[in-house]
Amino acid sequence: MNLAIVAGGPEELVPDLNAPEYANYEWIGADHGTIVLLKNQIIPTRAFGDFDSLSEQERDEVDGKGLKLCSYPPEKDKTDLELALDWALSQNPDHCLLFGATGGRMDHALASVQLLMKAVERHAELEIIDRNNRITLLTPGAYPIEKNPSYRYLSFLAMTEKVTGLTLSGVKYPLHDAVLPLGSSLCISNEAEENLFTVSLNQGYLLMMLCRD
Numbered sequence: 001m002n003l004a005i006v007a008g009g010p011e012e013l014v015p016d017l018n019a020p021e022y023a024n025y026e027w028i029g030a031d032h033g034t035i036v037l038l039k040n041q042i043i044p045t046r047a048f049g050d051f052d053s054l055s056e057q058e059r060d061e062v063d064g065k066g067l068k069l070c071s072y073p074p075e076k077d078k079t080d081l082e083l084a085l086d087w088a089l090s091q092n093p094d095h096c097l098l099f100g101a102t103g104g105r106m107d108h109a110l111a112s113v114q115l116l117m118k119a120v121e122r123h124a125e126l127e128i129i130d131r132n133n134r135i136t137l138l139t140p141g142a143y144p145i146e147k148n149p150s151y152r153y154l155s156f157l158a159m160t161e162k163v164t165g166l167t168l169s170g171v172k173y174p175l176h177d178a179v180l181p182l183g184s185s186l187c188i189s190n191e192a193e194e195n196l197f198t199v200s201l202n203q204g205y206l207l208m209m210l211c212r213d
Contacts, residue, residue: 165202
């Protein structure tokens with residue numbers, strides 16, 4: 001099962017949700033992301049949130065579609081996106097995508113990035129995607145990754161106190177058995193040179209970002 005969640009971030013940063021690469025995904029709306037889905041003629045399986053960002057007209061549109069809504073009060077301990085993600089991960093998906101999670105408020109964007117940690121507990125593949133970035137979290141292991149010509153830059157950040165045994169091969173700036181501490185910009189703006197490059201790490205969690213201007 002593949003699931004995709006659309007949150008309420010800036011619509012101009014959400015890629016084409018009807019692209020062929022997303023054809024096999026079931027869709028979930030998180031608050032205003034539900035309206036974004038409907039604008040793209042996509043009916044979500046479920047929609048989560050307090051829906052306080054919807055206008056009266058948008059709320060009438062949502063109600064008129066007969067969607068399965070999981071409504072919550074505005075005062076709650078989780079964001080609408082986290083509520084949607086918790087449900088999605090409980091379905092044990094093979095792959096899960098997050099759209100509309102970046103580009104707006106910085107607090108929401110940073111919280112969305114940290115939500116990648118939840119997928120580690122469920123052993124699920126989770127990725128944040130917008131028009132300029134693809135973000136995922138790597139745990140200890142070795143990863144052969146195909147070069148994506150749509151994204152020039154390849155960057156890494158530690159998500160734990162440090163990442164040890166970090167090895168990058170097939171890239172412009174290779175590393176071998178390096179230590180990447182939390183807060184270091186050592187691995188920003190690398191570039192893939194081989195069609196298949198490799199990332200490996202022994203300890204820690206590593207944020208991998210494919211980016212373009």
